[in-house]
Every structure is written in structure tokens, then in C-alpha cells.
Amino acid sequence: MYMIVKHTHLTIIALTFIFFIINFVLTMKGSDKVNNKLLKIGPHVLYALFICTFVYMIIVNPLNLYPFVNGWASSKLGGFVLYVLSITFTLKWAKSTLWRIVGLISTIFWLLMTARLGFAHHLKSKGIVDDANAYLELGQSMLTGIC
Template sequence: MYMLVKHAHLTIILLTFVLFIISFVLTMKKSEMVNNKLLKIGPHVLYTLFVITFVYMVAVNPLNLYPFVNGWASSKLGGFVLYVLSITLALKWAKSNLWRFVGLISAIFWLVMSARLAYADRLKVKGSVEDPNAYVEFVQSALVAIC
């Protein structure tokens, strides 16, 4: 069941990103299709499903990863919040195209950082890495991925 929910979680992330890109392009083109019901309601439904799958995976995870207890899980949660805020900046708050692109780049950045963090196995278990160089290596690899 855990793997099924995990794959649903990843699919939801992909769908939110696809709907964001579609909405962003339509917003940039000043199209009336941006007011489509699917594009207005769909992301909220997906975010709700995302949170439900996140709570389930945190509750039954085999590594005891809990937000606000384990830095890895807290970072993932923070990345999601910043991702959603970046999308909101790009689609609603921004009044100029420059700020819309800032929101787009920011959303992509937080999505990539959260995905990169998802595969940082050595950082997942609290206390498993006592070597501070592991964190330095992680930050360096993240910066390389960005640049």
C-alpha cells in the first residue's frame, strides 16, 4: 500500500506541475482559457491529495521521518510550501511579466530542490550522518544541479 501511495504522490506532483505550466502559458498569452474550471479547481484538488498522501507516507514511513523532528522531512515540507507560493506569485500576485518569470523560475527551483532532496538517502535518517562534510557535499551537488 505504501508504494501505491508513493507513486500516486509522485503522479500528483507531476500533474500539479503540468497544470501550472499550462496555466502559466495561458496567462502569458492573456488567453481566456486560463479561467477554465479545470485549471482553476484542479490544482486545489491536487494539492489536497498531495497533502493527504504526504500525511499517509509520514504516518507509515519505515524510516521514522517526521516533519519538525527530522530535518529531511521538514525540508521537504518547506520545499512544497515554497513551491506553491512561487506558483501563486507566477499566476496571481505578479502584475508584470518579469515577476511572472521570477515565479516560474522559483517554482522550478523549489520543485528540483525537493526532488533532489528526495534522493538524498544519506540525509534521511536523523543521526545517520555525523560527518558535516556530507552536508557540504550535498549543498555543492545542489548548486551544480542548479547551475
């Protein structure tokens, strides 16, 4: 059951990114289709499902990785929050094309950093907080350099 939920979780992440790209393209074109009900509600449903699968995997996880106890799980949670904030910035708060492109780069960056952290098996098995924090510091410094 854990593997089914894990693959569902990864599929949800891919779908949130697909919805983001569709919304981004429509926003850049100035299309009225950006107000489509599915494009407005769909990502929120996916975020709720994402959180449900995250909670399930934290409760059932075989490695005993818990947010706020283990640096790896906390970093993953922080990466997700920054990913969603980047999406919000890009689609809602940014008013110029330049800032929307900066938001696009930020969104892709946080998705890739969080994915990279997800595949850092040595961090999961050892539970080393310093290495996980090093990933976050690297991400923050790169984002600061981009902006």
C-alpha cells in the same frame, strides 16, 4: 500499499507542475481559457491529495522521518510550501512579464530542490539535520541571487 501511495504522490507532483505550466502559458498569452473551471479547481484538488498522501507516508514511513523532528522531512515540507507560494506568486501576484518569469524560475527551482532532497538517500537514512539545512540554505541563497 506504501509504494502505491508513494507513486501516487509522485504522480500528483508531476500533475501539479503540468497544471502550472498550462496556466502559466495561458496567462502569458492573455487567454480567457485561464478561467476554465478545471484549471482553477484542479490544482487545489491535487494539493489536497498531495497532503493526504504526504500524511499517509509520514504515518506509515519505514524510516521514521517526521516533520519538525527530522530535518529531512521538515525540509521537504518547507520545499512544498515554497513551491506552492512560487506558483501563487507567478499566476496571481505577479503583474508584469518579468516578475512572472522570475516566478517561473522560482517555481522550477523549488520543485527541483525539493526533488533533489527527496532523492538524497544518505540524508534519509542518517537523519542528519545539518545536511538538510545546508540544502535549504543553498536554495535560499540561490533564490536571493536570482531575485
